[in-house]
Amino acid sequence: MNTEILGIIFMYVLVVALAIPLGRYIGKIFNDENTWLDSIFNPLDNAFYKIGGIDSQQQMTWKQHLMALLTINGLWFLICMFVLTNMSWLPLNPDGNPSMTGDLAFNTSVSFITNTNLQDYSGESGMSYLGQLVLMLWQFISAGCGIAIAAVVFMAMKEKTSETLGNFYRFFVRSCTRILLPLAFVTAIFYVFNGVPMTMEGKDTMISMQGDSVQVSRGPVAGFLAIKQLGTNGGGFFGANSAHPFENPSYATNMVETISIMLIPIAMIFALGYILKRKRLAYIIFGVMTLGFLLLLVPTVISEINGNHAIEKMGITQNMGSMEGKEVRFGSAASAYWAINTTCTSNGSVNAMHDSLTPLSGMFAMLGMMINSFYGGVGVGFLNFYIFMILAVFISSLMVGRTPEFLGKKVEAKEMKIAMIIALLHPFLILVSTSLSSYIFTNNPTEYAGWLANPGNHGFSEMLYQFTSSSANNGSGFEGLGDNTPFWNISTGIVMLMGRYLPIIGPVAIAGILARKKFIPESAGTLKTDTSTFGLMIFAVIALVAALSFFPALTLGPIAEYFSLK
Amino acid sequence: MxxxxxxxxxxxxxxxxxxxxxxxxxxxxxxxxxxxxxxGQIITQNGKTYYSNIGQSFTQDKYFNSRPSAVNYNAAGSAGSNKGPSNPTYLAEVQARIDTFMVHNPGINKADIPSDLVTASGSGLDPNISVEGAKVQIKRIAKVRNISEEKLLELVDKQTEKPLFGLMGTSKINVLKLNLALENNK
Structure with a gap:
């Protein structure tokens, strides 16, 4: 077995091994149990509540939770718009970078408050250090919002009848300070000692050995990088994201960054098991997600290691696999592993350029985002999975002729309607917007020639990928797409907004409605949800609803390209 | 509200x-x-300072060449080529890189050229090449610099960075460090 494969196996084993204790810790945080970090965090949290003017003991209904979330997110959008359109004269701009245009600022603000981090700009030339620090703030608190809202759903799934589900601000502050902050702090320290810059100084000039004068961009990268990886944010400090040697200097930093991507998403599943005291259910969910993850991962790694068939025909050996858009210090296996990590979890950072992935790898990366719940984003990944569980409960109960019940609560027409709308929203957003952009492009290919960097099927994949990434709140891209135009900035902005808030509102509504209902104790007639049979049922629903709706579109893009290379 | x-x-x-x-x-x-x-990590030799992680453009025959870069090693504007694997213009470009390499390195078998030397990196700033990528250039450098191939091979072996703990990841060469060692070797 070669060292590249060994590296990715080790990364996976390590992330699961770390996620299990972290999940228990997260469970304790939302259950308000004591942890060994209380002596530091109790005073800190109290400062947040006091200065925020919040009564953290006040109980909220599911509607009040949503109102609190939407209000604070709206405020973040306004602040972000102001900073991004005024960066040029605001402080902390040593490189003299310009302010953003209105449409680009709209896209970027939406992108960062929705935890997407799609970037139609390049960090080196399009963002001041103040801008970067403000974006880093959203990377903390938009992730905190996602975890907090998942905590609300966890509370609603408990075995009791309840109108109220805890306090939103309390979940939010505790997510930021007790989960994200310590992890970000520790990994940031690791990064600064391993070659990632952390400085407020601007560009430096270096004379290369061949005598060229080279400008070298720097900045407060390490702090930004740490939370970018942990909060499933993914927006790079530099244009090349974690392929940049300052944002990912070595294989060791690459391992820590890769592990950071999936750590909290996996831990959330075990946190659920701890909070509900249903470990078996957590293991079933973890099993289904892992199965899906592996089904995407294995063919991608094989495809990248085998390299590009067209280059092989030129008589070149590809011992390292497909190397276009990849860095030698990571190699093709670790790059393929990152690609599937980042797309399954709605992270969206990259350590290799996805536009240059071999066709099938590009497809599996897209499928990861289309399903968007194999581990998924911090918090929201579970919400997507929750919808599939509700659907699976309904379908399998009808198959055996029972009243659909989920964790002791009757699932009725209203909840099913919401679940169906949310399940179909994602394919709807992606397919409609991709067909719209294809229509515009094909009507006037000369005027829009700047859109696509590649012709034919791959060009279609670039558009499909962009909207998939937006709707999944992922943020990675086939970056050959010339996306800093009003059309792309505004259209993907709208898709990101709908792809973020509707899939939060839906599951919270369902969970809130279910929580109000009478609890029915488990009996012989109850459909068991913590069995592997039910796990397979969830998997089948995901395959039918999510994967198959995209099959025709994938045929036009990556699948056709794959056969053209044969 | x-x-x-x-x-x-x-x-x-x-x-x-x-x-x-x-x-x-x-x-x-x-x-x-x-x-x-x-x-950022730096490296100083003969009074000159370089960023050891930031790849540089090495195109002259007397140096070990670095990988192709979509942004010509502009460390204030990193990017990859974003070319898809089936793009005909891209494939023609790769073919041209192979032909150029064969001209500069006479007597080399085409099958010995590793793919990293003819493809652009993700950041455009890749500081590394593969070990094969260094070895395939030894013949040319030996001729230009009048150093024995054995000595160069020794140098390459010394500059080879093994996988992490010898177990994980790739073996690689930092082109800048290798060329600095080469200059020191005079």
Missing amino acids: KTNIFPAIRLTLFCALFFSGIYTVAILGIAKFTPNNGK
């Missing part, structure tokens, strides 16, 4: 102070304890 707006404003301001401010300052403070104070 009203009950939420004031807590939202106050909480956001404090979050900004804490996460953008205090957190950043703390990491900046810790970075002062790293080599070169968190300004």
Whole structure:
């Protein structure tokens, strides 16, 4: 077995091994149990509540939770718009970078408050250090919002009848300070000692050995990088994201960054098991997600290691696999592993350029985002999975002729309607917007020639990928797409907004409605949800609803390209 | 709405102070304890300073050449080529790189050229090449510099960075360090 494969196996084993204790810790945080970090965090949290003017003991209904979330997110959008359109004269701009245009600022603000981090700009030339620090703030608190809202759903799934589900601000502050902050702090320290810059100084000039004068961009990268990886944010400090040697200097930093991507998403599943005291259910969910993850991962790694068939025909050996858009210090296996990590979890950072992935790898990366719940984003990944569980409960109960019940609560027409709308929203957003952009492009290919960097099927994949990434709140891209135009900035902005808030509102509504209902104790007639049979049922629903709706579109893009290379 | 707006404003301001401010300052403070104070790792030779992680454009025959770059090693504008695997223009470009390499390195078998030497990296700043990528250039450099091939091979072996703990990842060569060692070898 070669060292590249060994590296990715080790990364996976390590992330699961770390996620299990972290999940228990997260469970304790939302259950308000004591942890060994209380002596530091109790005073800190109290400062947040006091200065925020919040009564953290006040109980909220599911509607009040949503109102609190939407209000604070709206405020973040306004602040972000102001900073991004005024960066040029605001402080902390040593490189003299310009302010953003209105449409680009709209896209970027939406992108960062929705935890997407799609970037139609390049960090080196399009963002001041103040801008970067403000974006880093959203990377903390938009992730905190996602975890907090998942905590609300966890509370609603408990075995009791309840109108109220805890306090939103309390979940939010505790997510930021007790989960994200310590992890970000520790990994940031690791990064600064391993070659990632952390400085407020601007560009430096270096004379290369061949005598060229080279400008070298720097900045407060390490702090930004740490939370970018942990909060499933993914927006790079530099244009090349974690392929940049300052944002990912070595294989060791690459391992820590890769592990950071999936750590909290996996831990959330075990946190659920701890909070509900249903470990078996957590293991079933973890099993289904892992199965899906592996089904995407294995063919991608094989495809990248085998390299590009067209280059092989030129008589070149590809011992390292497909190397276009990849860095030698990571190699093709670790790059393929990152690609599937980042797309399954709605992270969206990259350590290799996805536009240059071999066709099938590009497809599996897209499928990861289309399903968007194999581990998924911090918090929201579970919400997507929750919808599939509700659907699976309904379908399998009808198959055996029972009243659909989920964790002791009757699932009725209203909840099913919401679940169906949310399940179909994602394919709807992606397919409609991709067909719209294809229509515009094909009507006037000369005027829009700047859109696509590649012709034919791959060009279609670039558009499909962009909207998939937006709707999944992922943020990675086939970056050959010339996306800093009003059309792309505004259209993907709208898709990101709908792809973020509707899939939060839906599951919270369902969970809130279910929580109000009478609890029915488990009996012989109850459909068991913590069995592997039910796990397979969830998997089948995901395959039918999510994967198959995209099959025709994938045929036009990556699948056709794959056969053209044969 | 009203009950939420004031807590939202106050909480956001404090979050900004804490996460953008205090957190950043703390990491900046810790970075002062790293080599070169968190300004990026550097390497100095003959009074000249280079960033050891930032790849440089090496195109001259007397140096070990670095990988192709979509941005010509512009460290203030990193990017990959973003060319798809089936793009005909891209494939023609790769073919041209192979032909150029064959001209500059006579007597080399085409099958010995590793793919990293004819493909552009993700960042455009890749500081590394594969070990095969260095070895395939030895013949040319031996001729240009009049150094024996054995000595160059020794140099390459010395500069080879093994996988992490010998177990994980790739073997690689930092082109800058190899060329600095080559210059020192005179």
